[in-house]
Amino acid sequence: MSNEIIAVLGAGSWGTALANVAAENGHDVRLWSHRASQVAEINETHRNTKYLGDNPLNEGVVGVADMQAAVQDADIVLSVVPTKATREVAKQLVAALKNLDQSIILMAATKGLEPGTYKRVSEMLAEEVPAKYLRGLGVISGPSHAEGVITHDPTLVTAVSTDVAVAEKVQHALSNQVFRVYTNTDMIGSEIGGALKNVIAIGAGALESLGYDANAKAALFTRGLAEISRLGQAFGANPITFMGLSGVGDLFATATSVHSRNYRAGVQLGEGKKLADIIEHMGMVIEGISTTKVAHELAQKKHVEMPITSAIYRVLYENQDVKEAIQTLMGRPVSQEGK
Numbered sequence: 330m331s332n333e334i335i336a337v338l339g340a341g342s343w344g345t346a347l348a349n350v351a352a353e354n355g356h357d358v359r360l361w362s363h364r365a366s367q368v369a370e371i372n373e374t375h376r377n378t379k380y381l382g383d384n385p386l387n388e389g390v391v392g393v394a395d396m397q398a399a400v401q402d403a404d405i406v407l408s409v410v411p412t413k414a415t416r417e418v419a420k421q422l423v424a425a426l427k428n429l430d431q432s433i434i435l436m437a438a439t440k441g442l443e444p445g446t447y448k449r450v451s452e453m454l455a456e457e458v459p460a461k462y463l464r465g466l467g468v469i470s471g472p473s474h475a476e477g478v479i480t481h482d483p484t485l486v487t488a489v490s491t492d493v494a495v496a497e498k499v500q501h502a503l504s505n506q507v508f509r510v511y512t513n514t515d516m517i518g519s520e521i522g523g524a525l526k527n528v529i530a531i532g533a534g535a536l537e538s539l540g541y542d543a544n545a546k547a548a549l550f551t552r553g554l555a556e557i558s559r560l561g562q563a564f565g566a567n568p569i570t571f572m573g574l575s576g577v578g579d580l581f582a583t584a585t586s587v588h589s590r591n592y593r594a595g596v597q598l599g600e601g602k603k604l605a606d607i608i609e610h611m612g613m614v615i616e617g618i619s620t621t622k623v624a625h626e627l628a629q630k631k632h633v634e635m636p637i638t639s640a641i642y643r644v645l646y647e648n649q650d651v652k653e654a655i656q657t658l659m660g661r662p663v664s665q666e667g668k
């Protein structure tokens with residue numbers, strides 16, 4: 330494996346865990362944060378306690394507060410800020426690349442859709458970053474809680490780009506004995522799968538806290554994946570992608586794990602907590618809350634049937650009771666599977 334310079338933008342839980350994987354692989358890693366205190370903590374204590382507790386970081390992870398210093402001579406840049414910060418950070422990246430007259434491979438590890446425009450994260454980045462600064466554009470997706478990656482739980486993800494050589498370069502840079510990277514070329518399916526599983530994970534958490542059992546959870550996962558796949562196919566996704574790591578794989582990981590912020594938000598909703606309080610106390614991004622609204626609107630716009638997403642929308646945005654939402658779903662006219 331050749332030694333690359335890898336810049337990671339965003340020192341939250343996922344950016345930090347990915348930076349740690351890259352540093353463990355021997356790369357020169359700069360972890361950019363807009364918070365000086367976080368950069369200091371990373372460099373002085375080799376920890377990022379707010380997001381990853383007492384887990385030590387590889388000493389090869391260097392915190393950097395200056396965007397230009399972070400991306401100078403970088404081969405690969407990973408964008409790992411929340412969806413809502415993606416354009417703002419991309420603008421800072423572009424200013425740095427312009428000054429440096431440099432091009433990069435840019436991979437987004439963010440999982441969401443943009444409110445209002447309904448854009449995928451890679452589409453937002455393609456709009457913000459002029460092609461002359463890009464040697465490649467893609468995403469990293471798959472079942473990968475930062476908490477498991479930092480503790481070396483065997484983890485599989487996909488590096489996705491329409492340019493196979495770009496996906497393979499990232500695959501080789503990040504793979505190791507505990508972190509195995511596959512490649513894929515289906516950007517639409519991977520990004521829709523990665524964003525939409527968060528919506529279903531909120532539902533799964535709510536089921537858990539209300540005491541529902543395996544039948545109800547299996548129903549949610551299976552029919553949830555069916556509607557994710559329908560939406561993806563309406564945009565031209567390959568249906569097989571939803572059977573893979575960024576589809577059923579990530580749905581399973583997120584909708585069954587206490588590490589998931591979306592699942593935990595769902596648990597708290599089921600307990601009757603107010604959405605604003607849940608967001609305030611999580612202290613980390615809960616992408617599925619915004620994605621639920623985007624997906625609900627998209628379903629209407631594209632005439633795609635997404636009853637579970639719409640039920641979760643009503644719980645989140647119209648204060649519908651979870652049990653009432655389940656009754657509405659169960660009372661729908663019976664239909665044929667596989668449509």
Ligand SMILES: NC(=O)C1=CN([C@@H]2O[C@H](COP(=O)(O)OP(=O)(O)OC[C@H]3O[C@@H](n4cnc5c(N)ncnc54)[C@H](O)[C@@H]3O)[C@@H](O)[C@H]2O)C=CC1
Nearest residue numbers: 339340341342343344363410414439440473474475613614
């Ligand atoms: N946490 C995880 O295990 C995984 C998260 N993801 C995705 O990665 C993305 C990031 O998630 P997390 O790391 O969990 O979020 P987080 O909430 O832990 O961290 C977000 C980071 O972005 C920074 N940030 C926020 N707004 C910013 C701005 N305007 N400018 C600069 N920096 C800003 C925050 O300071 C923080 O360091 C999300 O889209 C999430 O769905 C994907 C896979 C795994």
Ligand SMILES: O=C(CO)COP(=O)(O)O
Nearest residue numbers: 471472473474589590591
């Ligand atoms: O995408 C993730 C795991 O693959 C993380 O999900 P949460 O944002 O719900 O923690």
